[in-house]
Amino acid sequence: MSIRNGLSEPEPGDGPSDPVAGSLLDAAHDCIAAFGLRRLTLTDVARHAGVSRPTVYRRWRDINTLVADLLTREMRAALLTAAQQSGPADGPGGVRERLVRESSELLRALRGHPLLARILETEPEALVTYTFQRLGSSQRGALELIRPQITAGQADGTIRPGNPDELARMVMLLVQTTAQSWRLVDDVLPLDRLTGELRHLLDSYLRPVEA
Template identity: 45%
Template structure:
């Protein structure tokens, strides 16, 4: 089987291997033996770093989701406000997540993996995403483009908003109706974010 290449930033061969396995057969049908074989390491090597497959998949999701979010953030451009960068980055991030092959596979085959992070607790990915949002929010407060407020609370509210669009957008869209397709709803997301952040 030809390995599936990824855009993750650290190039860890074990995380690459588990990604290939999950994309091929889903999480429930992936075993640590499969991952070890693909990565060219022993199972004991895996057990020294990860106690079980779920922990390994959790680290994979963290790597992939942070990579997606980081790539979605626009670079500063003279004449563009920090608020515009935040809004553009969040909308682009939702689009990128929804198109990401690993995200699509998990949603289609193993959606229960995502439930703890929706219903019970924040995961490492969410903590990292909140940290990514904090800096531009501080910058937006400083340049006056983002309404003053508690940075951590604002970051959490933004993440709640984009998380709902990422996970649930397809339940609300009718792709054969241009007024109710995903593009139209991403426009609504942009409006929500802009109005939320505007002073």
């Protein structure tokens, strides 16, 4: 299963059927890039987009729901980038190898993403509110990618037995915790070494136990 299959459905207010909503999300993106997430209001978004406040309120009841949709859109883009760069599952490690590679590429995509990286660097506690304290649509999208690969890896013998839902949640947790907390280890684990350690951690976690 490719990430395109897992994330093929557009989010409410973020599809071609509502181009105004897409423009509003772009405006929110620009506002956050300019002055951060904490101070953002729907009025700011409306002003930057050149529309009335009711235009924004018809689509989002408050700034939290708008930011959640924006982060979901940007996370989907990061997931797509990771999937495209991870390559096929044709190595000796099969699906496990691809999933580990995909997870490390996602970490790189998150660190290199202009908006998400800025929030992670300057306001990580604000991002926690939207992304790390609940199972939101961005996490569900990630799980739609991870779980089928867990199942496929168990079928080809490259991933250990276990509940696919539990294994998928742990993979997601390891990646997002590493992405959130990179500043704690950056002095000893710059990005290349951090992604290497993440690959080692995930590979060891998923690898079948040899008899």
